[in-house]
Amino acid sequence: MTLKKTADDTKTFILETALRLFLSKGYKDVSYQDLMKKTGLSKGAIYHHFASKEDILVSVFEFFLKSAGENKTPSPEGIVKDIPSFKKLFLDTKKEQFNQFKKMMGGKDLQFNKLLFFLEAIMENKKLIEPVEKLMQQEISFLEQSFKGLEKHGKLAKGKNRSLLAKNLFWMMQGAESMILFKNGKDLEKDFLNVYSDTLDDFFKMIK
Amino acid sequence: MTLKKTADDTKTFILETALRLFLSKGYKDVSYQDLMKKTGLSKGAIYHHFASKEDILVSVFEFFLKSAGENKTPSPEGIVKDIPSFKKLFLDTKKEQFNQFKKMMGGKDLQFNKLLFFLEAIMENKKLIEPVEKLMQQEISFLEQSFKGLEKHGKLAKGKNRSLLAKNLFWMMQGAESMILFKNGKDLEKDFLNVYSDTLDDFFKMIK
Amino acid sequence: MTLKKTADDTKTFILETALRLFLSKGYKDVSYQDLMKKTGLSKGAIYHHFASKEDILVSVFEFFLKSAGENKTPSPEGIVKDIPSFKKLFLDTKKEQFNQFKKMMGGKDLQFNKLLFFLEAIMENKKLIEPVEKLMQQEISFLEQSFKGLEKHGKLAKGKNRSLLAKNLFWMMQGAESMILFKNGKDLEKDFLNVYSDTLDDFFKMIK
Amino acid sequence: MTLKKTADDTKTFILETALRLFLSKGYKDVSYQDLMKKTGLSKGAIYHHFASKEDILVSVFEFFLKSAGENKTPSPEGIVKDIPSFKKLFLDTKKEQFNQFKKMMGGKDLQFNKLLFFLEAIMENKKLIEPVEKLMQQEISFLEQSFKGLEKHGKLAKGKNRSLLAKNLFWMMQGAESMILFKNGKDLEKDFLNVYSDTLDDFFKMIK
DNA sequence: AATGAATGAGCGTTCATTCAT
DNA sequence: AATGAATGAACGCTCATTCAT
Numbered sequence: 001m002t003l004k005k006t007a008d009d010t011k012t013f014i015l016e017t018a019l020r021l022f023l024s025k026g027y028k029d030v031s032y033q034d035l036m037k038k039t040g041l042s043k044g045a046i047y048h049h050f051a052s053k054e055d056i057l058v059s060v061f062e063f064f065l066k067s068a069g070e071n072k073t074p075s076p077e078g079i080v081k082d083i084p085s086f087k088k089l090f091l092d093t094k095k096e097q098f099n100q101f102k103k104m105m106g107g108k109d110l111q112f113n114k115l116l117f118f119l120e121a122i123m124e125n126k127k128l129i130e131p132v133e134k135l136m137q138q139e140i141s142f143l144e145q146s147f148k149g150l151e152k153h154g155k156l157a158k159g160k161n162r163s164l165l166a167k168n169l170f171w172m173m174q175g176a177e178s179m180i181l182f183k184n185g186k187d188l189e190k191d192f193l194n195v196y197s198d199t200l201d202d203f204f205k206m207i208k
Numbered sequence: 209m210t211l212k213k214t215a216d217d218t219k220t221f222i223l224e225t226a227l228r229l230f231l232s233k234g235y236k237d238v239s240y241q242d243l244m245k246k247t248g249l250s251k252g253a254i255y256h257h258f259a260s261k262e263d264i265l266v267s268v269f270e271f272f273l274k275s276a277g278e279n280k281t282p283s284p285e286g287i288v289k290d291i292p293s294f295k296k297l298f299l300d301t302k303k304e305q306f307n308q309f310k311k312m313m314g315g316k317d318l319q320f321n322k323l324l325f326f327l328e329a330i331m332e333n334k335k336l337i338e339p340v341e342k343l344m345q346q347e348i349s350f351l352e353q354s355f356k357g358l359e360k361h362g363k364l365a366k367g368k369n370r371s372l373l374a375k376n377l378f379w380m381m382q383g384a385e386s387m388i389l390f391k392n393g394k395d396l397e398k399d400f401l402n403v404y405s406d407t408l409d410d411f412f413k414m415i416k
Numbered sequence: 417m418t419l420k421k422t423a424d425d426t427k428t429f430i431l432e433t434a435l436r437l438f439l440s441k442g443y444k445d446v447s448y449q450d451l452m453k454k455t456g457l458s459k460g461a462i463y464h465h466f467a468s469k470e471d472i473l474v475s476v477f478e479f480f481l482k483s484a485g486e487n488k489t490p491s492p493e494g495i496v497k498d499i500p501s502f503k504k505l506f507l508d509t510k511k512e513q514f515n516q517f518k519k520m521m522g523g524k525d526l527q528f529n530k531l532l533f534f535l536e537a538i539m540e541n542k543k544l545i546e547p548v549e550k551l552m553q554q555e556i557s558f559l560e561q562s563f564k565g566l567e568k569h570g571k572l573a574k575g576k577n578r579s580l581l582a583k584n585l586f587w588m589m590q591g592a593e594s595m596i597l598f599k600n601g602k603d604l605e606k607d608f609l610n611v612y613s614d615t616l617d618d619f620f621k622m623i624k
Numbered sequence: 625m626t627l628k629k630t631a632d633d634t635k636t637f638i639l640e641t642a643l644r645l646f647l648s649k650g651y652k653d654v655s656y657q658d659l660m661k662k663t664g665l666s667k668g669a670i671y672h673h674f675a676s677k678e679d680i681l682v683s684v685f686e687f688f689l690k691s692a693g694e695n696k697t698p699s700p701e702g703i704v705k706d707i708p709s710f711k712k713l714f715l716d717t718k719k720e721q722f723n724q725f726k727k728m729m730g731g732k733d734l735q736f737n738k739l740l741f742f743l744e745a746i747m748e749n750k751k752l753i754e755p756v757e758k759l760m761q762q763e764i765s766f767l768e769q770s771f772k773g774l775e776k777h778g779k780l781a782k783g784k785n786r787s788l789l790a791k792n793l794f795w796m797m798q799g800a801e802s803m804i805l806f807k808n809g810k811d812l813e814k815d816f817l818n819v820y821s822d823t824l825d826d827f828f829k830m831i832k
Numbered sequence: 833a834a835t836g837a838a839t840g841a842g843c844g845t846t847c848a849t850t851c852a853t
Numbered sequence: 854a855a856t857g858a859a860t861g862a863a864c865g866c867t868c869a870t871t872c873a874t
Contacts, residue, residue: 010833026331028236031868044872045834053869116331119324122390123234129390136387164410168380175379179344182330182337202372206415218858240844251845253859261844426854442747444652447847459849461855469848532747535740538806539650545806552803580826587799588792595760598746598753618788623830631837656865667866669838677865 011049014039015063018056020105023112027057027120054124061121065131067100069138076142080149087200089146094196098189115178140170160207169203219257222247223271226264228313231321235265235328262332269329273339275308277346284350288357295408297354302404306397323386348378368415377411427465430455431479434472436521439528443473443536470540477537481547483516485554492558496565503616505562510612514605531594556586576623585619635673638663639687642680644729647737651681651744678748685745689755691724693762700766704773711824713770718820722813737805764794784831793827 017038021030032043032053039046050056080086105112121128144166150156176195185191225246229238240251240261247254258264288294329336352374358364384407385400393399433454437446448459448469455462466472496502521528537544560582566572592611601607641662645654656667656677663670674680704710745752768790774780800823801816809815 032870033867042835043870044836047870048833048835113327113331115323116327119321119327119389120234123321123324133390161413165414168407168410168414171380171383172376173379174383174386175381178382181327182340199376202376205369206373206376208416239842241842250860252847252861255845256858448849449846458856460851460857463849464854464856529743529747531739532743535737535743535805536650539737539740549806577829581830584796584823584826584830587796590799590802591795594798597743598757600750600753615792618792621785622789622792624832634837655863657863666839668840668868671866672837 010041010045012063014041014046014049014056015060016104018060019064022057022060022120023105023114023117026113026116027124057121057124058128061128061131064117065135067104068097068135070100075145077145077149077152080146081153082150082155083204086146086150087197090200091193091196093142094193098192113181115181136170140166143169165207169199172199172203218249218253220271222249222254222257222264223268224312226268227272230265230268230328231313231325234321234324235332265329265332266336269336269339272325273343275312276305276343278308283353285353285357285360288354289361290358290363291412294354294358295405298408299401299404301350302401306400310397321389323389344378348374351377373415377407380407380411426457426461428479430457430462430465430472431476432520434476435480438473438476438536439521439530439533442529442532443540473537473540474544477544477547480533481551483520484513484551486516491561493561493565493568496562497569498566498571499620502562502566503613506616507609507612509558510609514608518605529597531597552586556582559585581623585615588615588619631673634665634669636687638665638670638673638680639684640728642684643688646681646684646741646744647729650737650740651748681745681748682752685752685755688741689759691728692721692759694724699769701769701773701776704770705777706774706779707828710770710774711821714824715817715820717766718817722816726813739802739805760794764790767793789831793823796823796827 014035018030018035021034021038025034032046035041035046035056036043046056050059076089079089101112118132122132140163144162147156147160147162147165151158151160151162156162173196176199177192180188180191180195183191222243226238226243229242229246233242240254243249243254243264244251254264258267284297287297326340330340348371352370355364355368355370355373359366359368359370364370381404384403388396388399388403391399430451434446434451437450437454441450448462451457451462451472452459462472466475492505495505517528534548538548556579560578563572563576563578563581567574567576567578572578589612592615593608596604596607596611599607638659642654642659645658645662649658656670659665659670659680660667670680674683700713703713742756746756764787768786771780771784771786771789775782775784775786780786797820800819804812804815804819807815
């Protein structure tokens, strides 16, 4: 067992640092100066691992997607039996995602802005549109399978267009989420979880 | 009637040009160089009218909100009688907004990104949070009054929480809207209107 | 008797304002922006009265010299009878100069820096060297005549080179004065008067 | 021994160039354009070595003081035996300082203005007040020890306040020195040395 | 693998000045 | 006598990138 820092370690370390910075300040506002300061590496070292700032962005994006995709609950369909269990699963999954984020952000603050990160990334490189859409589709799938579970246990009227329900719930979540970013809450994590919980309640109230 | 260019004309002209640029490239990516090129004015002239880039942003923002707020349909409650009339009113309103935009954008391209504009503006100046929220609230109100009209004519079950319906529909719209930006459609306006139409259909299907 | 503001009034008003600014911030650091703000006039108005910033400097300089030259005690030779009367005359003259300054500076602060003003003025326009030297020569003359008075009343050994004494005392004063500017005294006027008093004492002690 | 240009070489080279420019034109009038032209380096390169223009000023100032402080005559007290030896020591010291300066200024012109440099530096950064005062105090000390030497050899009446004499002579020198700057002499060095010589003569004549 | 010296274009901003009104 | 719209050059500074070591 050796403590020697491998090239991969350094690359990953740069990616983590860059992700943290991108999420909190936005891609445009992160400079090599910032990266140097936060990584403790020289400009040359960073250029040795990544060909350009855009390269960093793309790599960070992939890194982010990989991290975000890791903690997938295997089969919501088998878990969700009724609305309370759906809600619990959803909130637990989100909590887990937050913990993942916090770990990524150095455990300190959760002052990130995913939306800005996505938008800037996509403006800089159109290739990133596809993975973002895929990520969204994954989340919609997760919801759809949950609805399937509900239906199986008679908690959702048969014949409902589950795919449509899932998509709409997802957008409602997204919209409600973005609202938090416009506000200046103290405890971002709590705000998010509250919004998720309320939105779920509202949703089921709405579809009766 | 005179053709003399007044100071206000120039200010408005700068604001229009800046709005166009901000919407298509984002605040960060618009430089005084761009503004000079597009307005035909010198840097000094622009600074004569606006104290700083941030001042331009704030002024553009107010200008944008004023423009967006002008074409308000007076009373959706009186107009909406059933779902088709709701849908027609909504789409007509959106079409009108698009025309307003297109006029603003010089009639040429509709390659704008409202979301990025809002996010960057707010990141640059927290005072802009409030007007954005107000604008959103106005749109939600519009929807709520439409639901009231529906209810009055028996097209919506009595006792429904109309405010909740309105908010959720708004978020669904927002989410669906943002999806368009991630895609690379040829005819942005048609894409938007289609999405609005589909989303409305989905919504009413969903709440039965 | 009329209250109408004449052109001369405005010119003088600009000069006073400019002098105040030059003395407190230095020529280089005073912009037309500053002049506009402090005079309440427009750029064009200032340019109407003075052809350029250098023109303002030269005019201000003449204005300053005229003001400084106005309060000349007519004949120190007739007044100075002994060292105490010399000291009194000198300090009174300086006090009078300060009052003149304070009036000029709007009665408020005495945070001026004559030395910087002279140096910058001269660097900008070599023609200003001569009047500065003349002003200095006037002050030296004042001292020389005082020494003449002392000698006449037997308070100064006959045969002393009064011109040399005057010049040296003047330089000592200048040096001591400049020292004040390097320090950050609270009460500049008191500091100056103390230094003058001490320097005079030292001087007479020195030449026995 | 290698001819490789090290980072320190470049830093020192920038400092030398900046000092030269500051002394001849004043801090305010020296731009990065000037620095680029005179050093042959790019703006970015200069910024790589110094964080800001103020940083350059402070560093130049320290560099100047270090250079000025290097050529200290060890013990004037042991060397000065009579007025001629005092005068010789003083003029030799000044000549040595001039040579140092000339070397610094590239051997070419001696069109510097120490006074303006000090004033501007101090106005830009109050921390520089202290070292300037210390430098002045060193020169006064030098004079005081010379007087001690004179006294020891009976060339100065016992009981004279040597400290006071030194301070006053220093200010006379300063005043006389500054006069040179107001004039437009052809041979600055000769002018300075003449003034020093005359002032010393005058001084000893004055205190008899 | 990593350093940091150097580049050159671009940034937002301030400046003194001109001129039509 | 006075306004203020407009100019264009210059300012200090930051940026992503290159490259010799």
